[in-house]
Amino acid sequence: MDSHIKYKTRQREILLKYLESVSGKHITAGDVCEFFREQGVSIGQATVYRQLENLVDDGVVNKYNIDSNSPACFEYIGSDCHAGGQVCFHCKCEKCGKLIHLHCDELACISDHLYKEHRFRLDPLRTVFYGICEDCAEE
Amino acid sequence: MDSHIKYKTRQREILLKYLESVSGKHITAGDVCEFFREQGVSIGQATVYRQLENLVDDGVVNKYNIDSNSPACFEYIGSDCHAGGQVCFHCKCEKCGKLIHLHCDELACISDHLYKEHRFRLDPLRTVFYGICEDCAEE
DNA sequence: CTAAGTGCAAAATGTTTGCATACTT
DNA sequence: AAGTATGCAAACATTTTGCACTTAG
Numbered sequence: 647m648d649s650h651i652k653y654k655t656r657q658r659e660i661l662l663k664y665l666e667s668v669s670g671k672h673i674t675a676g677d678v679c680e681f682f683r684e685q686g687v688s689i690g691q692a693t694v695y696r697q698l699e700n701l702v703d704d705g706v707v708n709k710y711n712i713d714s715n716s717p718a719c720f721e722y723i724g725s726d727c728h729a730g731g732q733v734c735f736h737c738k739c740e741k742c743g744k745l746i747h748l749h750c751d752e753l754a755c756i757s758d759h760l761y762k763e764h765r766f767r768l769d770p771l772r773t774v775f776y777g778i779c780e781d782c783a784e785e
Numbered sequence: 786m787d788s789h790i791k792y793k794t795r796q797r798e799i800l801l802k803y804l805e806s807v808s809g810k811h812i813t814a815g816d817v818c819e820f821f822r823e824q825g826v827s828i829g830q831a832t833v834y835r836q837l838e839n840l841v842d843d844g845v846v847n848k849y850n851i852d853s854n855s856p857a858c859f860e861y862i863g864s865d866c867h868a869g870g871q872v873c874f875h876c877k878c879e880k881c882g883k884l885i886h887l888h889c890d891e892l893a894c895i896s897d898h899l900y901k902e903h904r905f906r907l908d909p910l911r912t913v914f915y916g917i918c919e920d921c922a923e924e
Numbered sequence: 925c926t927a928a929g930t931g932c933a934a935a936a937t938g939t940t941t942g943c944a945t946a947c948t949t
Numbered sequence: 950a951a952g953t954a955t956g957c958a959a960a961c962a963t964t965t966t967g968c969a970c971t972t973a974g
């Protein structure tokens with residue numbers, strides 16, 4: 647694999663370290679910028695966007711496009727992710743906009759059903775379940 | 786079901802007619818505006834966005850978010866697929882773009898699981914399963 | 925007559941780009 | 950030294966919003 651990274655820079659290092667530290671969470675480019683600003687760490691937002699894109703190309707993080715208006719989400723997966731078989735599904739609340747992600751093996755039944763009954767191979771990376779979340783339902 | 790449409794306006798009618806005439810195709814809000822401009826039909830772009838969103842809420846068209854940069858796509862699906870109180874799920878092939886309609890009782894387990902285990906109320910009108918269809922898989 | 929929809933232009937949003945400077949190797 | 954990355958600010962594209970006006974019921 648030809649990696650897109652050529653130089654090892656301070657910015658890439660701290661970005662990667664941060665993403666790793668919040669692995670399992672969905673992080674937007676804005677989140678990243680805000681975090682570093684709060685920490686007093688100086689990093690340009692253009693760099694954040696550029697490095698995030700590099701990391702996606704290198705397969706170290708995943709990028710999710712939930713809505714066309716809401717910002718893209720990134721999630722650290724490391725380099726040996728796809729072998730781990732840890733698939734995750736996403737639920738998006740239509741009311742509050744919250745993004746829930748489920749690392750749920752039980753949801754495999756969905757893939758199974760779609761494949762066995764309909765010969766459709768579900769792509770969990772791109773599929774988003776829309777609906778109403780628990781909190782919003784209580785109203 | 787309470788529809789979001791209250792008034793039947795000229796703009797909604799021509800928009801719906803246009804979308805129906807290109808059903809099977811992916812149309813962006815920009816495409817819609819351009820088409821009407823070329824036809825000499827006057828319609829404000831804000832209205833296009835607002836009515837498209839209404840149509841999505843009504844389940845008459847689907848909205849697809851491919852990238853966060855590229856514009857959202859809309860596709861006519863009609864109202865007859867959930868006419869008899871029977872909602873249907875949609876699968877979209879990422880390769881050939883085919884839209885497959887599945888009827889609900891077969892997939893009730895998904896809603897059930899999401900609700901029982903995760904307290905999430907799935908909205909089948911809005912949710913689209915992405916993946917690879919049978920035909921495209923044979924390659 | 926009233927509620928809902930429209931259209932314009934302006935604002936908001938998220939992301940990308942040009943370019944001079946700084947850093948890695 | 951050469952090639953690459955950074956940071957800023959400006960550019961960009963898409964979508965949303967405020968508000969006065971029009972239209973459907």
